[in-house]
Amino acid sequence: MKYHYCGLLALASTVLFLGLFHHNDYHFNVFNIVGLQALVVLGLALLMGYAGQVSLGHAAFYGLGAYTSGILTTKFGWPPLAALWAAQVITLITALLIGLPSLRLKGHYLAMATLGFGVIVHVLFKEMIGLTGGPSGLVGIPPFSILGYQFLTSRAYFFLIWGVFLLALALCLHLAHSPFGRALLAIHDSEAATSSLGYNISHLKLEVFLFSASLAGLAGSLYAHFAMFISPTTFTFLYSVKFVTMVVIGGVASLWGALAGAIVLSILPEILTVFEDYDVVVFGLILVLTMIFVPQGLVRGLSKLFTHLRRSVLS
Amino acid sequence: MKKWSLLLVFIFWSSASLVLAAKPYKIGALFSITGPTSFIGEPERNTLVMLIEKINKAGGINGHPLQAIIYDTEGDETNTLKKATKLIIQDKVLAIIGPSRTGTTLALIPFVERYKVPLISCAAGIKIVEPVRPWVFKTAQSDxxxxxxxxxxxxxxxxxxxxxxxxxxxxxxxxxxxxxxxxxxxxxxxxxxxxxxxxxxxxxxxxxxxxxxxxxxxxxxxxxxxxxxxxxxxxxxxxxxxxxxxxxxxxxxxxxxxxxxxxxxxxxxGKILVAQQLPKSDPQRALLLRYLAEYKARYGKEPLTFGGHAYDALLLLKQALEKAGADRDKIRQALEHAHIVGIHGIFRMSPKDHNGLDPKEAFVLVRIQHGKWVMVKD
Amino acid sequence: MSEFLQFLISGLTNGAIYALIALGFTIIYNTTEVINFAQGEFVMLGAMFMATFWGKLNWPLPLAFLAAVGLTAMVGILVERLAIYPARHADTITLIIITIGVSILLKGLAMFLWGKDSLPVPPFLGQEPFHLLSITLVPQSILVLATSILAVIGLETFFKRSIYGKAMRACSTNPLAARLIGIRVEPLVLFSFALSSGLSALAGAVIAPITFATYDMGTILGLKGFAAAVLGGLNSSTGAVVGGFILGILESLAAGFISSAYKDAVAFVLLLLMLFLRPQGLLGLKEIKKL
CATH class of the missing domain: 3.40.50.2300 (Response regulator)
Structure with a gap:
């Protein structure tokens, strides 16, 4: 746990340092997008690593947050903060409706249910034109504001997004190391054993799923205000798959891995642009190779590599 | 790793050498070169590359070579935002051509307004220029x-x-x-x-x-x-x-x-589809035939009509650059008064109309007969 | 009534395709427990090869067809050998991510080989529709139906009669027991990839004249096929076929009678209802445990 607090402190000071002394809006925008994705991936990592469940619909929760915030602020004139809370309520209710029936059962039913849910939500975003603006998107979303302070620059959003991410990460780390988290890890190893200890597994899983969906919704609300425009093309099944990929690349069962996965998969395409049109092919190749050679994810894979190197140097 | 660093060094060196050779006018372009709308972005990219080479061969603009930095948006809004700020902040381009889709253009509008960079979109949606926004123009004919x-x-x-x-x-x-x-x-x-x-x-x-x-x-x-x-x-x-x-x-x-x-x-x-059938007096005819021939010679296929949107955008920008030089605000003002004969019509921009197309000239009706396009007489 | 029949025909054609893709999912799922996200890309490859051999090079139809299916099956084998086999000891989720990577890779390669535009594929038997009772039928739709029915019958016989098929069934029912009685699982996995990719290519080749061939056509077809497989029960091949047809028919009826805008949602609402009310799918084996 001590090591986690050091990590948090290091991340917080990096954010503070960059936010105060860095001057490149392009970098801030990239960091902001990474931060939003990392927020979604963090919740998903908790779900996958600690409850052993996969969601193939996190882009839909992300979109639900974005559209609720967007619609309430543009069409009904709500203040952004109130819209954000409303988005949280809606995300939680929807997650409850999906999670309750599918988490009663053993197996990967949540994955399939969220997949179906994701497609349905995407269709709704596209077809409820009066509310959502339809396929061409929802324009004119105001910037985020709290207590009269408006977030207008990329730097302001950098502080906002990464501040929220730090809080969420601290909360997740705390949860993971509480009795709650240990019970969850135990589920991952043996559901029967955990349930014999008196835990209601179905409840535990549902709670994690709700928390995870709410983080995705939160990220979505922030995204809507940051981008000031949303359209259905962002919130597709493929984006859900991308979130899952980020978790796995970072390493399931590692919350820091969530951050690593989000960073690597967001930065990688930027680097791969040197391959021009071939970047997609190279991206696919890298994904496959990583999974074959470092199936436990980057964070654990690298730490293993380091211990291995240290041993070989010392001996 | 070695290869990577070599590659990076090469990129750095090659871009540095370009800067040393002359002071190019740097413009940016965003097209959906991959992804579901890649059939739009590809001809646009090809056309832009071809036309820029031609302009540079002819001595550039006011003696400055034209340099375009083209990024792929994959037709995705988030990606477009990232690439656009890269163009604006990192590459310091004077103006941006694209994006290819209405959605990605609408996503970009708040950002170009914030950073005050002229944008010439290649998308059709009328919402792009209605209401008129100072920094946003478009070449594609509205639906x-x-x-x-x-x-x-x-x-x-x-x-x-x-x-x-x-x-x-x-x-x-x-x-x-x-x-x-x-x-x-x-x-x-x-x-x-x-x-x-x-x-x-x-x-x-x-x-x-x-x-x-x-x-x-x-x-x-x-x-x-x-x-x-x-x-x-x-x-x-x-x-x-x-x-x-x-x-x-x-x-x-x-x-x-x-x-x-x-x-x-x-x-x-667009008239490009029936260029051969246009009357000799049509002011666009010569340009259309030349574009078709050049594109075919270079890429071995016919340009889709989409390529023409990028062509027109660059023609507009070229005229603005000739008048304004390397100054974003002056380019914007020049664009508002630009007047060109383009692929998809005769553009007469004004502060009130940032598309500048005459409804009568922008489209012709064509009928498919025996697998060929035939112009329908009005 | 004639409208209903016409919707039904349209649904049956789509359903036949979903059924073939769903079968592909179950075959791989049964031997590896992996949900193969690259399944749709095999359909795309089948259609693309068809566009090249039959549409462009004008090979004789049977030859072009065999080449399209065979080459795609080869790709399936390569995928298993190069991407799945080296990671066979990893978690299921790792393997699933590998199939996602493979899907991105195949789609990217197809974009280079065949370009970004849709490619035309001429119909196998001519284009003239004919009329039966009050409905209109297109020869290609009938071919699609016939092909998939033949494929399903062939597959069932294979599973029931041949030693390989029996081994595959044993392996899917209980992998440990299958190993204990001396069935080697590894060649079966390889074979399941070949079979599954071949089947999907068959679907792609036969629908190409209707849908054309586009490098990114696989994603949505794969998604629908997967939904069909879940609908019927992921571990049941008969279920996959039934699920495919039900999905196709309901989609078409939804587009015809309810709303064309919401027809995709209708299919997936059905999927959710199925999951909540009868989680093992229509014909799946009952191995659901309550918590």
Missing amino acids: RLAVKKLYAYCKRHGIKRIAIITVSNGFGQSGREELKHLAPEYGLEIVADEIFGPKDVDMSPQLIRIRAKEPDAVICWGTNPGPAIVAKNMRQLGMKQPLFMSHGVASKRFIELAGKASEGVILPA
Whole structure:
């Protein structure tokens, strides 16, 4: 746990340092997008690593947050903060409706249910034109504001997004190391054993799923205000798959891995642009190779590599 | 790792050498070169690359070579934002051409307004220039003009009851809105309003519903391959009504895909499709023929009409740069008064009109006859 | 009534395709427990090869067809050998991510080989529709139906009669027991990839004249096929076929009678209802445990 607090402190000071002394809006925008994705991936990592469940619909929760915030602020004139809370309520209710029936059962039913849910939500975003603006998107979303302070620059959003991410990460780390988290890890190893200890597994899983969906919704609300425009093309099944990929690349069962996965998969395409049109092919190749050679994810894979190197140097 | 660093060094070196050679005018471009709308972005990119080489060979603009930094948006809004700020902040471009889609353009508008960079979009949506925003221009003909052209034809030929079938993406939605909005003005009644998905493989259920309403004509709004399937399904279901399409299928590929079912289809299209048939007096004719020949020589295929949007955008920007030099605000002002003969019409920009196209010149109606485009006389 | 029949025909054609793709999912799922996200890309490859051999090079139809299916099956084998086999000891989720990577890779390669435009594929038997009772039929739709029915019958016989098929069934029912009685699982996995990719290519090749061939056509077809497989029960091949047809028919009826805009949602609402009310799928084996 001590090591986690050091990590948090290091991340917080990096954010503070960059936010105060860095001057490149392009970098801030990239960091902001990474931060939003990392927020979604963090919740998903908790779900996958600690409850052993996969969601193939996190882009839909992300979109639900974005559209609720967007619609309430543009069409009904709500203040952004109130819209954000409303988005949280809606995300939680929807997650409850999906999670309750599918988490009663053993197996990967949540994955399939969220997949179906994701497609349905995407269709709704596209077809409820009066509310959502339809396929061409929802324009004119105001910037985020709290207590009269408006977030207008990329730097302001950098502080906002990464501040929220730090809080969420601290909360997740705390949860993971509480009795709650240990019970969850135990589920991952043996559901029967955990349930014999008196835990209601179905409840535990549902709670994690709700928390995870709410983080995705939160990220979505922030995204809507940051981008000031949303359209259905962002919130597709493929984006859900991308979130899952980020978790796995970072390493399931590692919350820091969530951050690593989000960073690597967001930065990688930027680097791969040197391959021009071939970047997609190279991206696919890298994904496959990583999974074959470092199936436990980057964070654990690298730490293993380091211990291995240290041993070989010392001996 | 070694290779990587070598590559990086090479990139750094090559860009550094360019800077040393001259002071180029740096412009940015954002096209959906990969992803679902890559068929739009690719000809745009190709056209831009070709035209810039040509301008530089001819001595550049005011003696400055023109340098374009082109990024792929994958047709995705988040990605477009990232790439656009990279162009603006990192590459310090004077102006941006693109993006290819209406959605990505709308996503970008708040950002170019914030950073005050001229944007010349290649997308069709009328919302891009309506209301007029100081920094945002566009070259593609608005859907409204296409719809007006078609509706005028319907009115002349006594068509009263129409059925529309549109694709559920930004292009289809925009077309659908205009179709519904303008119908009363031309005394038309929309008796059926159907939707299909961009990747749907069978539209007969929708067409059966349309058939039951017995419309005088069917209008389909979409991009390949969906409309080709609509044309085929209509024929298979034995529907005899005239079929109208949008400029979204104005390419040879549509005729290839729909085969015999494309016979008799009428659609509004840029003049580029029938350049050979234009009267010798047409001011655009020479330009169109030259562009077609050059593109074919360089890339071995015909440019889709989309390439022309990038061509026009660069022509506009070139004129603005000639007048204004390397100053974003002056370029913006020059763009507001730009006047060029382009691929898709004669552009007369003004502070009130950031598309600058005359509705009468922007589109011609063409009919597919024996697998060829034939101009329909007004 | 005639409208209903016409919707039904349209639904059956789509359903036949979903059924073939769903079968592909179950075959791989049964031997590896992996949900193969690259399944749709095999359909795309089948259609693309068809566009090249039959559409462009004008090979004789049977030859072009065999080449399209065979080459795609080869790709399936390569995928298993190069991407799945080296990671066979990893978690299921790792393997699933590998198939996602493979899907991105195949789609990217197809974009280079065949370009970004849709390619035309001529119909196998001519284009003229004919009329039966009050409905219109297109020869290609009938071919699609016939092909998939033949494929399903062939597959069932294979599973029931041949030693390989029996081994595959044993392996899917209880992998441990299958190993204990001396069935080697590894060649079965390889074979299941070949079979599954071949089947999907068959689907792609036969629908190409209707849908054309586009490099990114696989994603949505794969998604629908997967939904069909879940609908019927992921571990049941008969279920996959039934699920495919039900999905296709309901989609078409939804587009015809309810709303064409919401037809995709209708299919997936059905999927959710199925999961909540009868989680093992229509014909799946009952191995659901309550918590």
